[in-house]
Amino acid sequence: xxxxxxxxxxxxxxxxxxxxxxxxxxxxxxxxxxxxxxxxxxxxxxxxxxxxxxxxxxxxxxxxxxxxxxxxxxxxxxxxxxxxxxxxxxxxxxxxxxxxxxxxxxxxxxxxxxxxxxxxxxxxxxxxxxxxxxxxxxxxxxxxxxxxxxxxxxxxxxxxxxxxxxxxxxxxxxxxxxxxxxxxxxxxxxxxxxxxxxxxxxxxxxxxxxxxxxxxxxxxxxxxxxxxxxxxxxxxxxxxxxxxxxxxxxxxxxxxxxxxxxxxxxxxxxxxxxxxxxxxxxxxxxxxxxxxxxxxxxxxxxxxxxxxxxxxxxxxxxxxxxxxxxxxxxxxxxxxxxxxxxxxxxxxxxxxxxxxxxx
Amino acid sequence: xxxxxxxxxxxxxxxxxxxxxxxxxxxxxxxxxxxxxxxxxxxxxxxxxxxxxxxxxxxxxxxxxxxxxxxxxxxxxxxxxxxxxxxxxxxxxxxxxxxxxxxxxxxxxxxxxxxxxxxxxxxxxxxxxxxxxxxxxxxxxxxxxxxxxxxxxxxxxxxxxxxxxxxxxxxxxxxxxxxxxxxxxxxxxxxxxxxxxxxxxxxxxxxxxxxxxxxxxxxxxxxxxxxxxxxxxxxxxxxxxxxxxxxxxxxxxxxxxxxxxxxxxxxxxxxxxxxxxxxxxxxxxxxxxxxxxxxxxxxxxxxxxxxxxxxxxxxxxxxxxxxxxxxxxxxxxxxxxxx
Numbered sequence: 001x002x003x004x005x006x007x008x009x010x011x012x013x014x015x016x017x018x019x020x021x022x023x024x025x026x027x028x029x030x031x032x033x034x035x036x037x038x039x040x041x042x043x044x045x046x047x048x049x050x051x052x053x054x055x056x057x058x059x060x061x062x063x064x065x066x067x068x069x070x071x072x073x074x075x076x077x078x079x080x081x082x083x084x085x086x087x088x089x090x091x092x093x094x095x096x097x098x099x100x101x102x103x104x105x106x107x108x109x110x111x112x113x114x115x116x117x118x119x120x121x122x123x124x125x126x127x128x129x130x131x132x133x134x135x136x137x138x139x140x141x142x143x144x145x146x147x148x149x150x151x152x153x154x155x156x157x158x159x160x161x162x163x164x165x166x167x168x169x170x171x172x173x174x175x176x177x178x179x180x181x182x183x184x185x186x187x188x189x190x191x192x193x194x195x196x197x198x199x200x201x202x203x204x205x206x207x208x209x210x211x212x213x214x215x216x217x218x219x220x221x222x223x224x225x226x227x228x229x230x231x232x233x234x235x236x237x238x239x240x241x242x243x244x245x246x247x248x249x250x251x252x253x254x255x256x257x258x259x260x261x262x263x264x265x266x267x268x269x270x271x272x273x274x275x276x277x278x279x280x281x282x283x284x285x286x287x288x289x290x291x292x293x294x295x296x297x298x299x300x301x302x303x304x305x306x307x308x309x310x311x312x313x314x315x316x317x318x319x320x321x322x323x324x325x326x327x328x329x330x331x332x333x334x335x336x337x338x339x340x341x342x343x344x345x346x347x348x349x350x351x352x353x354x355x356x357x358x359x
Numbered sequence: 360x361x362x363x364x365x366x367x368x369x370x371x372x373x374x375x376x377x378x379x380x381x382x383x384x385x386x387x388x389x390x391x392x393x394x395x396x397x398x399x400x401x402x403x404x405x406x407x408x409x410x411x412x413x414x415x416x417x418x419x420x421x422x423x424x425x426x427x428x429x430x431x432x433x434x435x436x437x438x439x440x441x442x443x444x445x446x447x448x449x450x451x452x453x454x455x456x457x458x459x460x461x462x463x464x465x466x467x468x469x470x471x472x473x474x475x476x477x478x479x480x481x482x483x484x485x486x487x488x489x490x491x492x493x494x495x496x497x498x499x500x501x502x503x504x505x506x507x508x509x510x511x512x513x514x515x516x517x518x519x520x521x522x523x524x525x526x527x528x529x530x531x532x533x534x535x536x537x538x539x540x541x542x543x544x545x546x547x548x549x550x551x552x553x554x555x556x557x558x559x560x561x562x563x564x565x566x567x568x569x570x571x572x573x574x575x576x577x578x579x580x581x582x583x584x585x586x587x588x589x590x591x592x593x594x595x596x597x598x599x600x601x602x603x604x605x606x607x608x609x610x611x612x613x614x615x616x617x618x619x620x621x622x623x624x625x626x627x628x629x630x631x632x633x634x635x636x637x638x639x640x641x642x643x644x645x646x647x648x649x650x651x652x653x654x655x656x657x658x659x660x661x662x663x664x665x666x667x668x669x670x671x672x673x674x675x676x677x678x679x680x681x682x683x684x685x686x687x688x689x690x691x692x693x694x695x696x697x698x
Binding site for chain 2: 059061064066067070071073074077099113114115116117118119120121122161162164165168169173174175176178179180181182183184185203269270273274275276278279280281282283284285288318321322325326327328331332334335
């Protein structure tokens, strides 16, 4: 079958970054700079740098270390979720429930611990189970029914949004959870999920570290492991991937569960840095995660992208959002500014990759 | 279709995890402090029950899902309904069209009275006229203090947002504030904008506004931190909701700013923060009272023909200041989620 050609990268178990290097005389060797620029993450890197330099000039406070820490913190809470969302997108699927899933996780942990008067770690583990189960449900529904993930996760988005509110109200008789900051294990959990440390007088939030570590792990998995090849293969062409022996079902479900894991992690950060959770939060965040992944060079159609791209995508969001405040621009225009800056960055991204791939 | 056995065995992993979590829970990881166990159970406000015939009253608000404030309004309405032998039908939709449909729904149900919020008065004009044509009394609450008479509502219970903002602005002057930032957590919300405009009107220092994304607390925190870093002269942050105020308190410490925090509206964590001194004061419009009076007034009208405010004046439920001096009296009710 001619199909095998499509899925070739899936079965080449030794790492094979980029297309074959064999010189057959049909194409001229392109300069290194251009070859670099053709990578999707280089475009977004340049876009992010452009935005950064722009705000360094427009907003003097951005030049200070602790302002940068604030920007990176904002970026990290978006970025930690943008990573699994990007991997899922490379795998050819989409998750609209990721924003409210973060709040579901935080609510579960808080209410389990509070209502049962348990050590907060019991709540943290219960939340992990629930988050992974949500991912399992999404993935299983998508794979077994063959429905577009847009529809399946739109359904789970609404289910979770309603359940967040109704269950919280049912259990706590309020729409926000109770404060759990005086409970056993809270201090420990706060250290793990929401602490900060001092670097040269600048307070750095620990989520920034997790963000970069997770990105490094994701990059390694994507480029150096068989699982990484599977992700690209199922996103490129599901049927031919299956034909050459890629476990499509496993790969897709595990990617959805990875988004569940991310939602759990960010949910725990929210809970342990703010002590209580309001059940109505999280709506609309899914679009921000998806935007960060798309700006980071992940194709909406799947099969292409990287883990480092979304890091710059998230940074761009954090930079623009906080940069507007640092620049002290009229707040009425806030969202319009955000949109214009992001579109501009994506256009730079597009222009760079077009120029770079033009022969 | 070929399905690998690998994927099947993986499906048991969550079940194993669930069992592990349950085992851990049973192993007695109970918390020695906090939690449900330590929360004392207390009775809500109740004052017997009316013997008047059972009636149905609809309360239709523009609440967005999961908002603490509206939950308190609803609890007030439920308390009045329980006392007055009223069946309360609660519904809400943040969009003007959706809210109008819900009012129409109540008219179709032939309810005995309707209480509505007028966040977008123009959109509700027609449907209020329909209710009147169907001889259903309509009262207003919370928003619409300047429009309720125009629309022909019987009575109104709430706070004038601009007046409340003005009161807060005057208070800031008394506190000696020089520069204030008003934090709007929902861009384009009329009530929130009116509050900030009110503060601006009476406050004599430097005034500015800041928009934040209320759906994402880390973003709220870093945006306020950024603002306090950008403008070091800010000595008061004015929040327009309790959760935002509590997050603003964290942001001030992140930005190593000396700014104090004032807010509109209460919840139980906020009363704690006021007694600890992390929040300076709050303007309370008593949402519980708004919900309670709206339902009770309809019952009074039906059973005794009374008009609160004489049908001419709104009944104001705010602004009442809650600060360190009086927070203890309010805190125990806030703990129950009714203040």
